[in-house]
Amino acid sequence: MTNATDNKVVLVTGGARGMGAAQARRLAADGAHVCVADILMDAAEQLVEAITADGGSASYHELDVSNSGAWTALISEIERKFGRLDGLVNNAGIPMRATLMDLSDDDWRRVMSVNLDGVFYGVRAAAPVMRESGGGSIVNISSIAGQIGYHATGYAVSKWGVTGLTKSAAIALAPWKIRVNSVHPGLVGTVLMEQAEPAFIEATVRATPLGRPGESEEVAASVAFLLSDDAKYLTGSEITVDGGLASCGAYWQILERRAELA
Numbered sequence: 013m014t015n016a017t018d019n020k021v022v023l024v025t026g027g028a029r030g031m032g033a034a035q036a037r038r039l040a041a042d043g044a045h046v047c048v049a050d051i052l053m054d055a056a057e058q059l060v061e062a063i064t065a066d067g068g069s070a071s072y073h074e075l076d077v078s079n080s081g082a083w084t085a086l087i088s089e090i091e092r093k094f095g096r097l098d099g100l101v102n103n104a105g106i107p108m109r110a111t112l113m114d115l116s117d118d119d120w121r122r123v124m125s126v127n128l129d130g131v132f133y134g135v136r137a138a139a140p141v142m143r144e145s146g147g148g149s150i151v152n153i154s155s156i157a158g159q160i161g162y163h164a165t166g167y168a169v170s171k172w173g174v175t176g177l178t179k180s181a182a183i184a185l186a187p188w189k190i191r192v193n194s195v196h197p198g199l200v201g202t203v204l205m206e207q208a209e210p211a212f213i214e215a216t217v218r219a220t221p222l223g224r225p226g227e228s229e230e231v232a233a234s235v236a237f238l239l240s241d242d243a244k245y246l247t248g249s250e251i252t253v254d255g256g257l258a259s260c261g262a263y264w265q266i267l268e269r270r271a272e273l274a
């Protein structure tokens with residue numbers, strides 16, 4: 013049983029909806045107090061009410077992850093209110109579909125500021141309190157776009173940055189007993205997926221050996237594992253939750269194409 017988040021205080025960014033909300037629900041069900049941080053305050057409040065109604069413990073906090081000062085203020089607030097911080101999930105992220113030649117300076121800066129600066133600020137702000145709490149676990153939500161070549165340049169570079177930051181932080185924070193790992197979802201059914209072009213979704217599902225998009229709860233299960241003591245020897249690692257798309261998708265498609273050509 014993975015229930016080692018009992019009585020831990022865990023902060024989930026972008027926790028108001030989508031995968032972050034699934035992570036918050038799962039971690040609260042596992043016994044953690046979950047700090048749900050987001051820019052969508054109404055949704056965050058509703059989620060916290062739902063978690064509390066189910067017997068869990070949660071609080072909501074306003075945070076724009078791209079604002080370094082806001083991170084410092086939130087971590088101080090958590091330390092004051094709860095006296096500790098054991099886990100951080102850097103989940104907040106935005107899509108950016110533009111490819112290399114169509115990517116404007118502003119869009120490049122915007123995707124970097126949320127997807128990469130936000131993770132850097134979070135790791136740096138949270139680590140000292142986690143150290144005082146006796147150590148902890150940080151999970152950064154990257155993407156398979158941070159493991160393989162991907163057409164949306166700004167998004168891919170931001171997520172590769174998260175992969176690299178994770179491994180670098182794992183070295184820096186090991187002496188403080190803080191583990192740092194990344195999770196790499198493939199196509200997962202959230203608002204982000206609903207906004208994508210239907211043909212792109214269909215083609216992606218066809219390239220996925222397990223033949224369907226992932227569920228937010230399936231990603232949350234890997235996050236809960238990495239936060240738990242069951243993962244106490246994992247740091248600097250990548251967990252890919254993609255139905256086999258990144259590692260086996262090429263040959264999956266080659267076999268399908270061969271069947272068509274034969």
Ligand SMILES: NC(=O)c1ccc[n+]([C@@H]2O[C@H](COP(=O)([O-])OP(=O)(O)OC[C@H]3O[C@@H](n4cnc5c(N)ncnc54)[C@H](O)[C@@H]3O)[C@@H](O)[C@H]2O)c1
Pocket residue numbers: 025026027028029030031032049050051052075076077078103104105106107126153154155156196197198199200201202203204205
């Ligand atoms: N959905 C997918 O297929 C998929 C695949 C791979 C990786 N991801 C990554 O997973 C994470 C969650 O994605 P999702 O699909 O649940 O998206 P989502 O849009 O449903 O949720 C993202 C959450 O982040 C919040 N957020 C956005 N900007 C923020 C900011 N500046 N400060 C604080 N919060 C902010 C949003 O308000 C929202 O609650 C993202 O990092 C995304 O890049 C998603």
